[in-house]
Amino acid sequence: MALGACPQECALPQVALLLLLAHLPTLTFFSSVKTEPKEHIKTEVEEPPPMEVTVKEEPVESEEEDKLVISEPVKEEPMEEEEDEVPLVSRARYHHNHQQEEEGDDDDDAPLPKAGKAAAAAPKEVGSPTKKAKKEEEPVWKWWEETKRDDGLKWTFLEHKGPLIADPYIPLPHHVKFYYNGEAMQLSSEAEEVAGFYARMLDHDYTSKEVFNSNFMKDWRKVMTSKEKEIITDLKKCDFRRLHAHFVQQNEERKNRSKEEKKALKEKNEALIAEYGWCNIDGHRQRIGNFKVEPPGLFRGRGEHPKQGMLKRRIMPEDIIINCSKDSVIPKPPDGHKWKEVRADPSVTWLACWVENIQGQTKYVMLNAASKLKGEKDWQKYETARRLHQTVDKIRENYKADFKSKEMRIRQRAVALYFIDKLALRAGNEKDEDQADTVGCCSLRVEHITLHEEKDGKEYVVSFDFLGKDSIRYQNEVQVEKRVFKNLQLFMENKQEGDDLFDRLNTQILNKHLNELMEGLTAKVFRTYNASRTLQEQLELLTNDDDPIPAKILSYNRANRAVAVLCNHQRAAPKTFDKSMANLQKKIDDKKEQIDEAEKECKSLKKAAKSGGSQKEKMAHEKKKKALERLKEQLAKLEMSATDKEENKTIALGTSKLNYLDPRISVAWCKKYGVPIEKVYNKTQRQKFQWAIDMATAEYNFMGEPMDISRSNDCDDGGDEDYE
DNA sequence: CTCCCTTATTCTGTAATGCTCAT
DNA sequence: CATGAGCATTACAGAATAAGGGA
Numbered sequence: 001m002a003l004g005a006c007p008q009e010c011a012l013p014q015v016a017l018l019l020l021l022a023h024l025p026t027l028t029f030f031s032s033v034k035t036e037p038k039e040h041i042k043t044e045v046e047e048p049p050p051m052e053v054t055v056k057e058e059p060v061e062s063e064e065e066d067k068l069v070i071s072e073p074v075k076e077e078p079m080e081e082e083e084d085e086v087p088l089v090s091r092a093r094y095h096h097n098h099q100q101e102e103e104g105d106d107d108d109d110a111p112l113p114k115a116g117k118a119a120a121a122a123p124k125e126v127g128s129p130t131k132k133a134k135k136e137e138e139p140v141w142k143w144w145e146e147t148k149r150d151d152g153l154k155w156t157f158l159e160h161k162g163p164l165i166a167d168p169y170i171p172l173p174h175h176v177k178f179y180y181n182g183e184a185m186q187l188s189s190e191a192e193e194v195a196g197f198y199a200r201m202l203d204h205d206y207t208s209k210e211v212f213n214s215n216f217m218k219d220w221r222k223v224m225t226s227k228e229k230e231i232i233t234d235l236k237k238c239d240f241r242r243l244h245a246h247f248v249q250q251n252e253e254r255k256n257r258s259k260e261e262k263k264a265l266k267e268k269n270e271a272l273i274a275e276y277g278w279c280n281i282d283g284h285r286q287r288i289g290n291f292k293v294e295p296p297g298l299f300r301g302r303g304e305h306p307k308q309g310m311l312k313r314r315i316m317p318e319d320i321i322i323n324c325s326k327d328s329v330i331p332k333p334p335d336g337h338k339w340k341e342v343r344a345d346p347s348v349t350w351l352a353c354w355v356e357n358i359q360g361q362t363k364y365v366m367l368n369a370a371s372k373l374k375g376e377k378d379w380q381k382y383e384t385a386r387r388l389h390q391t392v393d394k395i396r397e398n399y400k401a402d403f404k405s406k407e408m409r410i411r412q413r414a415v416a417l418y419f420i421d422k423l424a425l426r427a428g429n430e431k432d433e434d435q436a437d438t439v440g441c442c443s444l445r446v447e448h449i450t451l452h453e454e455k456d457g458k459e460y461v462v463s464f465d466f467l468g469k470d471s472i473r474y475q476n477e478v479q480v481e482k483r484v485f486k487n488l489q490l491f492m493e494n495k496q497e498g499d500d501l502f503d504r505l506n507t508q509i510l511n512k513h514l515n516e517l518m519e520g521l522t523a524k525v526f527r528t529y530n531a532s533r534t535l536q537e538q539l540e541l542l543t544n545d546d547d548p549i550p551a552k553i554l555s556y557n558r559a560n561r562a563v564a565v566l567c568n569h570q571r572a573a574p575k576t577f578d579k580s581m582a583n584l585q586k587k588i589d590d591k592k593e594q595i596d597e598a599e600k601e602c603k604s605l606k607k608a609a610k611s612g613g614s615q616k617e618k619m620a621h622e623k624k625k626k627a628l629e630r631l632k633e634q635l636a637k638l639e640m641s642a643t644d645k646e647e648n649k650t651i652a653l654g655t656s657k658l659n660y661l662d663p664r665i666s667v668a669w670c671k672k673y674g675v676p677i678e679k680v681y682n683k684t685q686r687q688k689f690q691w692a693i694d695m696a697t698a699e700y701n702f703m704g705e706p707m708d709i710s711r712s713n714d715c716d717d718g719g720d721e722d723y724e
Numbered sequence: 725c726t727c728c729c730t731t732a733t734t735c736t737g738t739a740a741t742g743c744t745c746a747t
Numbered sequence: 748c749a750t751g752a753g754c755a756t757t758a759c760a761g762a763a764t765a766a767g768g769g770a
Contacts, residue, residue: 294738302739302759348754356738362753363738377755426757427742440741469741470758508748511743524742524756571759580731652759654734659757682734 141284143372144379144691148709153346154373158324160279160288162331162339163352163365164272165317166295169193176246179239180232190223191232194311197298199243206300212309216298219311279351279367280328288351289368293320299358303436303471310358319354349373359435369658370687379691379709382662384520385529386706391518392529396421398517403483409504413513415487416441416502420526423478424566426469427507427523438467441523442510444501446492451485460485474568531563531660536702538562539669550637553679556669557644563656571652584642591635598628657685663692668700 171192177184178195187195198207198216206212217235224232232238257265276291296314299307317337324330326344333339340354350364367373388395399421402414419425420441428440439448448466455461455477462485463477480488491501507523514521538559543552574580602624609621663681667689670677681689 290737292737300739300760305739350754353754359739361739364754366755374756381756429742431741435740438740470739470760472759507742508744522743569758574732576731583731655758684735 140690141286141372142694143284143376144695148376154349155281155346156325157282157328158279158344158346158351159281159328160324160331160351161276162322162333163320164276164292165334166293166314172196172243172246177242179242181237182239185231188225188228191220191225191228193296194220194223195238195240196243196247197296197311199240200247201298202240202244206298206308209308211304211306212298215307215309216311219309223311281367281371281373284372286371286373287368289366289371291365293354293365294356294363301436303438303467305436306434307358313357315354315356321353323348323351323353370684370690375688375691376709378688381528382532382664382702383706383709384525385532385662386702386704388518388521388525388529389533389703390706392421395517400481400483403481403487409509411487412491412502412505413510415484415491416505416510417514417523418480418484420523421530422480423464423476424527424530424568425474426527427510429507436467436471438469438471440468442502442505442507445497446495446499446501447497449488449501451488451492453485462488468568472568472570476568527567528660531567531656532662532665532702534563534566535559535661536665539665543669543673545673548633548636549675549679550640552673552675554640554644556666556675556680557653558647560653560657560661561647561651563661564651564653567656567660569652569655570650573650577649581642581645584638584645588635588638588642591631591638595628595631595635598624598631602628658688662702663689664696664700665702667692667696668698671696671698 169189171189174186178187178192179185198220201207213235221229221232273291277288278285279288280286293315294312297312299305299310299312301308317333317339320339322331322339322342323345324342325346330342331339350366352365353362355361356363369375369378395417399414399417402410403418405411405414420427426440428443430443431438439445444466448464450463450465452461452463453459455463458479460482461477461479463475465473465475468474488501491503495501495503511522514523514525539556542555542558544555547555602621605617605621605624609617666680667677669675670680677686677693681693686693
């Protein structure tokens with residue numbers, strides 16, 4: 001049963017199987033406890049479609065909102081334009097200067113030149129109609145109802161304030177001293193700043209690593225004055241403890257700030273966001289993802305990174321390239337500074353970039369996940385995955401046939417693809433020497449797998465053990481087809497540790513082949529496809545229609561978890577895991593005790609009610625019964641979260657939720673089972689997946705007919721339920 | 725009910741990867 | 748084919764914030 005999670009016979013690593021199997025009984029147990037309170041039954045049975053209930057339940061923002069609500073429930077009518085539209089920074093300018101724009105730009109709200117029928121019909125940007133806090137929600141731009149532009153350009157108009165540069169260094173107070181060889185030493189500002197970076201990390205593992213320390217020392221010495229360089233030669237003689245203590249104290253003080261201070265700080269921060277956090281793209285205001293330039297610091301590579309500890313230098317305006325329209329207000333560099341360059345390249349999505357000094361890579365400032373540019377791409381990604389579904393059977397046949405090919409390179413390609421499909425491995429590009437030694441499928445080396453003709457009663461078992469992205473360990477034992485096994489033996493013949501398993505293959509070759517099988521197909525599409533498919537299948541399998549909401553959510557999380565396991569999304573067990581688990585357990589025990597007690601009381605009341613039979617006594621009994629039910633429900637919820645927590649100990653759900661699971665599957669599930677969307681997506685997630693929440697109905701099927709995104713919403717299930 | 729502290733969740737930061745295109 | 752630039756996506760850790768729970 002749990003095997004249903006796997007794309008094919010047994011894709012899930014063993015852990016997953018164990019987890020799912022081990023907990024299925026629990027699940028059944030819960031689903032059979034019929035103690036739902038009346039309201040629950042109602043929500044599910046009664047008229048108003050669940051969705052409506054949901055909308056009402058939208059958690060209210062906070063204090064301010066309360067005030068407003070008190071004053072008067074604002075009427076439903078969508079308040080037109082005026083206020084809601086404020087945010088467009090320089091609309092006037094935009095229209096003014098925007099002559100190269102084609103015709104159809106007469107509507108204030110549809111600045112996109114090619115907006116077709118969809119845009120015309122679309123209710124323009126609708127703000128939050130009811131609640132009207134002064135910090136109003138940004139009006140939603142339903143870009144998904146517009147026709148996608150097909151010229152490959154990302155924008156016509158782009159205006160922004162440029163990135164926010166890190167504050168200059170402020171030297172430490174004089175009493176905070178660095179000691180060398182037991183003696184206080186006043187460092188130059190430059191050397192002190194870098195010393196501070198190290199001091200901050202004093203109680204981190206990094207500072208106990210040799211590579212980190214030697215890289216640090218080397219770079220630190222580069223910023224020292226010649227005198228300092230002469231003196232400071234040995235890290236072991238450096239004493240950063242005063243600096244460290246200073247920073248700790250600073251943190252402490254920050255935490256203990258008064259309410260007023262905190263509020264002021266928050267406002268200041270919001271002002272910064274208001275100024276730098278937004279851009280105007282084709283007449284719409286959209287949030288920028290990372291508008292702050294990365295401040296200087298010590299490079300923290302993951303795993304055994306050869307460059308860990310190196311100094312990440314301060315980025316100055318002179319390093320930064322700005323990208324924006326010619327006719328926009330060009331961002332102003334800080335006083336006395338210049339940008340490296342200002343260009344207007346509408347073929348890319350970034351607003352600014354610079355080259356980072358550790359790896360020589362370019363870093364970009366881009367829009368945030370809720371933006372059209374990102375959302376459209378995301379949507380497209382899932383449509384590609386759905387197209388794969390249409391042809392995946394053929395592709396599988398195809399690579400299975402290739403297991404027998406006369407050509408080694410074809411066989412290797414086939415086996416690699418088999419792994420990518422079955423195990424959701426990453427493509428595995430080659431890497432440079434100066435990066436951490438991690439691999440993906442194509443870059444697997446012979447030492448990363450072990451072949452077992454037989455293991456634990458199974459034939460042809462391959463065990464994997466390697467470090468993948470972010471140096472996360474991948475360990476798995478998989479039973480494979482005999483042909484795959486024999487091929488692997490062949491590939492490994494006459495090879496030794498360090499040799500590539502697939503020596504006639506790399507990602508370009510593989511992707512080129514894939515592209516011939518299906519337009520737009522690359523190795524990573526399989527990951528997306530198998531992840532999303534697994535979610536949908538697991539949801540179907542695990543959800544019980546008549547479960548109360550918490551049980552449904554547990555099912556959802558389990559389905560999500562199956563995907564996370566498939567994709568090997570791990571996390572370090574939270575430091576306080578055991579403790580908090582024990583706490584939870586105690587709560588559960590307490591609750592059980594309460595229930596025991598309540599049960600006893602209930603029984604005696606029942607007796608009293610029956611024999612004596614006064615109205616009062618009956619009432620008392622009824623009351624107790626209800627209380628008891630409530631308690632039981634609370635207990636079920638607690639136990640639910642306990643299993644959920646336990647199962648989640650070292651598994652991270654976020655990554656798959658955010659990057660691999662077609663959000664329409666989740667939206668459809670919520671609609672189908674009357675689960676409020678907030679139970680599955682938090683606020684930012686709802687923003688990111690607005691397009692899906694808006695477009696998917698309960699009938700959405702990931703494995704159904706893909707949509708043609710470029711021609712927009714003229715197929716599929718034209719859902720129009722508003723559901724925020 | 726408020727306050728304070730602890731724990732859980734969300735958000736931010738930025739590293740690490742995938743993939744295409746030009747040379 | 749090999750290599751590297753360019754840019755976009757995916758990834759986890761840690762900081763920040765919110766929520767829970769006891770006094």
